[in-house]
Amino acid sequence: MARHLAALMLALTALPGIAAGSWRDALPQAHMIGQGNYRWLGMRIYEAQLWRSQPPVSNDPAVVLDAPFALHLIYARDIRAQRLVDTSIEEIQRIHGNSLSESTVGQWRQALSRVLVDVRAGDRLTGVYTPMQGARFYANDSETGRVDDPVLAHAFFSIWLGPSTRDPVLRRKLLGLAR
Template sequence: MKQFRYGLMALLLLVCGIANSNEVDALNLTKNMKQVGKTARMTYLFWDIYDIRLYSATGRFDSQQPFVLKLTYLRDLNGHEIAKRSLQEMEKQGFDNKQLGQQWLGQMEQIFPNVSDNYSLFGVRREDGSTLFYDNNKLLGEIKDQNFTKWFFDIWLGEKTSEPAMRAKLIGGKS
């Protein structure tokens, strides 16, 4: 029983650490988490763009709890273009604050690197509602705005996503 309690305490500390620490080794972000749903692939016309996975401590998606979204790119893309496309996807869902959008775009352009085949980018929704971005080696940046976190992750996980089949696959539901 004592070992079980120590194991449970270690797991809770790890989950809290993911939610509250900037010092997390990106390669271990999902180590003790459970994948929610299935891996999905984003394809545009006939190009495979990325594979995407969603992880949480419980294996269930709750937009108000910490989770990790992992995108593994399947082609070379420019970080500034990824940032622009992210803002466009937020706008498609109804985000319409041009001034705030330009602020977020600037932050994303500073954070998002150019990516190549098999490059992984992790988006972490923290307990406080902020977002951390990692690659396989390091923390890339943080955006503390809870509204950004909601709109950004809703690109894939929101009910108004432009890819409802992908959302259903990620969260383990129906489209």
């Protein structure tokens, strides 16, 4: 019986998304490239960290998003998942203007609703981006799900790392270009 249980546990850990490990398992050789705090109306909302196996060779958005990385957010405040989803969609729409159809926005909203969770002060949300594939999301080092849409994944991480980010100082800090 113990052998069967051990075999079952081993089989479950091999299935994607069932018993996944920490985000660090997805990027085992990553190190922090940069970090900074995001503030809104003077209140600290979260600390952001960018982790990659190697630093980007430039701050050109095409180069920044050319290799796998993890964006790690440590929250200073409680925020509901729906608020995270709504704010993410609003920022994606702001960046992309009118180029996104209502259908696409609806699909992306649903996808983000499946992977983003409520956070409390001290909680950590991490997104691991894989170019041309999508992203995996983690809450406090446990996988919450994945987005298999590379366009959505790129748009989502552009909120922080793209040239049209709302906080260019934080972007430069994440990329290791400023302190």
